[in-house]
Amino acid sequence: MQEIQSLMGGFAVAMSWFNLALMLAGVSLGVLxxxxxxxxxxxxxxxxxxLTFTMSQQPGGATSAIILLSCIYWGALFGxxxxxILFNIPGEPWSVATTFDGYPLAQKxxxxxxxxxxxxxxxxxxxxxxxxxxxxxxIIARFALRFGPPEFFSVYLLTFSxxxxxxxxxxxxxxxxxxxxxxxxxxxxxTVTGQLRLTFEIPALLKGFxxxxxxxxxxGIGEILLTIEEGLEFKGAKAKLNMRVVLETWKELxxxxxxxxxxxxxxxxxxxxxxxxxxASFMSYGLAKRMSRDGEEFGTGKVEGVVAPETAAHAAGTxxxxxxxxxxxxxxxxxxxxxxxxxxxxxxxxxLLFVEKADFVWGLIASMYLGNIVGLIVVLTCVxxxxxxxxxPFAIIAPVILVICAIGxxxxxxxxxxxxxxxxxxxxxxxxxxxxxxxxxxxxALVLGDRAxxxxxxxxxxxxxxxxxxxxxxxxxxxxxxxxxxxxxxxxSRAIAIARGRNxxxx
Amino acid sequence: MEEGKSVAxxxxxxxxxxxxxxxxxxxxxxxxxxxxxxxxxxxxxxxxFPFYIGLFIVVASAANIFRALNLGEKxxxxxxxxxxxxxxxxxxxxxxxxxxxxxxxxxxxxxYLASALFIAYFMWRLGKYGPAKIVPVALGVVxxxxxxxEIWFKVPLPKGPIEAALGFN
Numbered sequence: 239m240q241e242i243q244s245l246m247g248g249f250a251v252a253m254s255w256f257n258l259a260l261m262l263a264g265v266s267l268g269v270l271x272x273x274x275x276x277x278x279x280x281x282x283x284x285x286x287x288x289l290t291f292t293m294s295q296q297p298g299g300a301t302s303a304i305i306l307l308s309c310i311y312w313g314a315l316f317g318x319x320x321x322x323i324l325f326n327i328p329g330e331p332w333s334v335a336t337t338f339d340g341y342p343l344a345q346k347x348x349x350x351x352x353x354x355x356x357x358x359x360x361x362x363x364x365x366x367x368x369x370x371x372x373x374x375x376x377i378i379a380r381f382a383l384r385f386g387p388p389e390f391f392s393v394y395l396l397t398f399s400x401x402x403x404x405x406x407x408x409x410x411x412x413x414x415x416x417x418x419x420x421x422x423x424x425x426x427x428x429t430v431t432g433q434l435r436l437t438f439e440i441p442a443l444l445k446g447f448x449x450x451x452x453x454x455x456x457x458g459i460g461e462i463l464l465t466i467e468e469g470l471e472f473k474g475a476k477a478k479l480n481m482r483v484v485l486e487t488w489k490e491l492x493x494x495x496x497x498x499x500x501x502x503x504x505x506x507x508x509x510x511x512x513x514x515x516x517x518a519s520f521m522s523y524g525l526a527k528r529m530s531r532d533g534e535e536f537g538t539g540k541v542e543g544v545v546a547p548e549t550a551a552h553a554a555g556t557x558x559x560x561x562x563x564x565x566x567x568x569x570x571x572x573x574x575x576x577x578x579x580x581x582x583x584x585x586x587x588x589x590l591l592f593v594e595k596a597d598f599v600w601g602l603i604a605s606m607y608l609g610n611i612v613g614l615i616v617v618l619t620c621v622x623x624x625x626x627x628x629x630x631p632f633a634i635i636a637p638v639i640l641v642i643c644a645i646g647x648x649x650x651x652x653x654x655x656x657x658x659x660x661x662x663x664x665x666x667x668x669x670x671x672x673x674x675x676x677x678x679x680x681x682x683a684l685v686l687g688d689r690a691x692x693x694x695x696x697x698x699x700x701x702x703x704x705x706x707x708x709x710x711x712x713x714x715x716x717x718x719x720x721x722x723x724x725x726x727x728x729x730x731s732r733a734i735a736i737a738r739g740r741n742x743x744x745x
Numbered sequence: 746m747e748e749g750k751s752v753a754x755x756x757x758x759x760x761x762x763x764x765x766x767x768x769x770x771x772x773x774x775x776x777x778x779x780x781x782x783x784x785x786x787x788x789x790x791x792x793x794f795p796f797y798i799g800l801f802i803v804v805a806s807a808a809n810i811f812r813a814l815n816l817g818e819k820x821x822x823x824x825x826x827x828x829x830x831x832x833x834x835x836x837x838x839x840x841x842x843x844x845x846x847x848x849x850x851x852x853x854x855x856x857y858l859a860s861a862l863f864i865a866y867f868m869w870r871l872g873k874y875g876p877a878k879i880v881p882v883a884l885g886v887v888x889x890x891x892x893x894x895e896i897w898f899k900v901p902l903p904k905g906p907i908e909a910a911l912g913f914n
Contacts (some may be wrong), residue, residue, distance in 0.1 A: 248814040289898045410808040414766045417801045421773045424795045425754055433791040436776050459840075466836050620837065633872025637864040638886055640840055644847070645890065654848045661837075663845060667832070673755075673762055674823060691794045699788045 241373055243568050248600030249357070257631045260306045265613045266620070268313015272446055273321055273624050275632075276639045279314035280571040280681070283307050284453045285646030289577050294354040294583040301601040307413060307435055307579055308559075308602065311572050312364070316617045317451070318626065319356040323528040324349060324625055331591040332515040332551040333404055335523040339536060339543025345650030346539050350483035351490075353621055355541045356548045358491060359498060361614045363549035367509065367556035368606045375592070375603075378564040381616060382589035387696035388707045390565075392717040394690040395708075397567050398723065400511045401679040403724035408674070416421065416679035422447045423687020430695065442655045447690065448685040453575060455660040456677045458643040460667020462636055479621045487541070494542045497526045503547045505553025515554035563599060564589060567686065571678050576687045631644055748828030755818030760815035763806045770802025841865055848903050855905025861887045 251257075271282035290303035313321035318333035319344060363570055385393075398416055405412045425436045427447030437443040491492035491498075501522040508518035526546035527536040536543045557694035558569030559576070566588035580587045585595060592599055617624075647660035683690075701707035708716040723730070777792030777799060784790070791792040813820065827835075843863040846854045854862075868874045894900045895913065904913060 251827065288900060292899060299831045314749070347784065408809070408812060410805045412814065414802055414805040415807060417798050417805065418766065418769065418796045421769070421795060424773075424798065428791045431791040433780055435791060436773060436782060440777070463833050463836060466832050467825075549759075585896075631872055633868050634864075634882060636836065636871075637867035639835075641886070641890070644844060644860075645894070645902060648856070648902060649894075653763060654844075654900075654903070657844050657847070661841065665837070669762060673759060675762070694794060695789050698793075702788075703784055712910070 243378055244376070244596065244600045245372055245604060246531060248596065248604030251298070251597055251601035252305065252604040257272070257302055257305050257605065258608070258612075260302055261609050261612045262616070263307045264306045264309025265313040265316075265609060265616050268310035268315075268613075269317040269320070269617060269620070269624055270313075270627065271310065271721070272314035272317020272330070273627055273637065274639060275327075275465045276458050276636070277642070278318075278457055278461070278577055281454045281457040282314055282451045283310050283572060283575045283645070285458075285577075285642060286310060287450065287575065287582065288646070288649035290579065298581045298594075299604075300580075300585060302305040303399050303583060303603040304576070304579065304598070304602050305451065305609070307576055308605065309612070311555075311576070312609050312613045313616070314572075315364075315552055316357060316360055316613050317613075319360065320353065320617070320621060320624055321628065323352045323544070325628060329492075332519045332547075332555070334516070335547035336544060336551070338523065338547075339538075339540050342539030343541070343544065348539065349478045351487045351541060351542050352539075353479055353489060354484045354487035354618070355544045357614055357617050359545040360552040361365075361502070361610055362498055363502050363505050363552035363554075364556045364610045365607075367506050367553040367560075367611035368603070368610070368702050369507050370557060370604055371560050371606070373561055375564045376561070379589040379592040382565055383593075385565075385589070387700065388691040388710065388714045389717065391690065391693040391697050392708055392714050392721060393565055393567055394686055394693065396717055396721040397561075397569075397686070398679065398683065401676070402700040403509065403727035404517055405676055406517075407676060409728045411673075411675045412679055415675045415677070416683045419683025420681035420687045420690070422452075422680075423449075423684050424515060424691070429688065429692070445651075446685065447659070448650055448656065449681055450575065450578060451647050451656045451659050452557035452663050453571060453642050453681055454647050454664025455679065457571070457624065457647075457672070458639070459661060459664025460671060460677075462639060463664065463668040464671055466636065469544075479618065491540060491545070494545050497530065497542055497546050498549055500529070500687070501523060502553045505550035506557045507705035508550070509554030509557030509569060511569065515551050515558065518554040519547035519551040523547045555582055560608075562587060563602075564592065566689070568682065571681045574682055586682075608643040621678075747830075748826065750827045751823035752826075752827055752830050754820060755822045756813055756816050757825050758824035759816065760810060760819070763809035763813060766802055767806035767810070770799045770806060773799030773802065775799075833908045835871065839863065839870075853903060853905050855908055856902045857887050857891055858905055858907050860890070 249531040267278070268282065271277045272279065286307065290306065291555040294300045294303045314330070318328065319328040319340070321327045321338055322336040323344050326337050326341040328334040328337055340352045340356060343349065401416060402409050402412050413707065421436070421447070425443055426434070428435050434444070451584065504522045504525065505518045508521070509515060519726065523543065523546045527533045528540060530536070530542055542729065555570065558573045560569075562573040562577050568575065568577045577587050585591065585598065644657050647657045650656055667677060697707050701710075708718045773795055779795035780792035781790035782792035782796035784793070843859055846859040846862070847856050861883045864886060865879045868879045868882065894902050
């Protein structure tokens with residue numbers, strides 16, 4: 239029960255007026271970001287990260303900074319549901335499954351019920367995941383204290399193999415995108431030998447590529463270009479959300495307790511694996527459709543069809559922070575940006591964080607509870623306000639977002655070269671989206687590249703170049719085997735399908 | 746040009762993209778070879794890890810090229826239609842001009858003036874708004890950003906002649 243004690247200490251840190259005000263500001267800003275096209279959790283947090291430089295210098299400032307940024311993330315998760323339900327535009331990939339029943343509900347004039355169900359189940363999913371983080375993460379962190387370079391490298395391998403194994407697109411596209419991220423991470427001065435790598439005597443490349451620039455370009459500019467291509471005009475359902483509708487929906491929700499529990503479990507499990515939020519939402523929707531009594535009516539506007547994906551997506555989005563905090567391995571691009579924040583504030587993510595910066599970690603965990611409560615209140619009371627933002631014409635919104643992206647890219651290193659780089663990444667993001675290349679693996683490889691390489695080199699040094707070190711003990715062997723299984727999963731699953739197909743035809 | 750006409754097929758786009766990746770991977774391998782990608786007395790050389798990264802990119806791109814050649818019917822679909830490309834360029838080109846205006850080797854408008862001009866141009870060209878709407882929106886947004894970055898968060902952004910005339914630098 240040491241965790242409860244630590245958590246109480248965390249609440250004492252998080253419960254200051256200043257921090258509560260930051261939560262409110264963060265969540266509101268986050269919902270705004272989630273609603274606007276071209277701004278999502280990842281690039282929204284990336285753009286605001288430089289603003290926390292001065293804040294984190296003060297005593298206890300790092301905790302306030304992470305509270306602000308993580309609350310932006312919670313807000314963005316909530317905001318995604320608003321656009322999915324009212325406008326049939328999923329703000330984030332994991333909101334796609336929410337449109338299946340959310341938008342039909344809105345068309346039937348039950349937008350209020352759909353929104354209430356979405357927000358409430360998001361809250362429940364997040365809550366379950368936070369409880370999981372509270373009790374599991376200290377155990378994992380303690381366990382990971384024994385990790386050496388080979389164990390860390392095998393965890394990185396597992397992370398990246400998961401992208402290949404779980405991607406719904408072509409596995410070779412995932413590999414190409416991911417390896418490009420690693421290659422970009424290698425640009426600049428090699429930390430071990432001091433040699434210049436891949437700089438080709440261009441001075442601007444000496445300091446390498448910052449993943450924050452890539453995030454802002456890929457997710458921000460790329461998204462704007464895709465939106466403009468559609469010549470988009472927002473045609474949304476009216477959002478009315480009064481207390482009566484909220485209470486009526488809340489009365490209905492306990493009926494779906496089975497779906498809630500199942501979706502939370504799916505979300506938490508998948509969220510720990512990188513890139514898990516999107517498959518978690520689809521999987522949970524599919525399971526609910528199969529198991530529910532009125533599964534056949536799914537897709538025509540059932541409240542349960544909103545509950546399932548939203549619970550899972552939020553549980554996954556929240557539990558993605560678990561490996562980030564305990565191992566220093568982010569599970570999603572947004573978690574990666576938060577990890578970048580920790581590094582900038584001078585904190586080393588990983589198992590030692592729980593020992594050395596306990597008040598920071600527990601302050602963050604406590605703020606997850608509070609932030610989600612604040613978030614639920616904000617979204618339930620302010621939906622019409624946020625929905626009205628989507629009615630601002632694109633010709634006004636688009637240039638403002640482009641300006642915000644440019645400012646965001648500039649402030650990372652006060653460099654104009656970075657702004658040009660952001661534009662290049664923007665075009666790349668547009669082409670990636672059109673050709674179905676995944677962006678998350680590129681971003682994560684760019685973040686983790688240096689550390690993955692360091693742990694690989696150190697392992698190789700230890701074993702004098704023998705790859706057997708990754709199977710040297712049961713722990714590292716298990717992780718490596720799991721990674722290889724995931725890596726070759728596309729091949730294995732195809733083989734299983736062929737074998738089954740033959741049996742099916744034979745019998 | 747017809748609006749709905751395809752500029753490039755899916756197959757062509759896939760091939761070009763995979764080709765770019767292939768070239769990039771080869772470049773990474775070449776540079777790693779130059780640095781030394783083998784095993785030295787004191788452990789792996791600087792190009793050891795990137796060499797294999799480059800190799801993976803080349804192999805994956807080759808597989809993607811093979812896949813693109815066998816796309817069949819799907820490969821003939823339009824990657825981008827002429828009308829769509831025009832829309833994308835109508836955003837991309839002004840944005841490039843905007844970034845060039847903020848700072849370049851010859852002069853600097855500063856980020857605030859350039860932003861105001863950019864928003865105004867966008868609203869005028871794509872939104873067909875009149876000055877009565879353009880001026881307050883463009884100025885309002887820029888003044889808000891100025892207060893937020895320079896005053897509240899004390900994050901200095903590139904400034905130009907206007908800010909200098911007002912006494913900020």
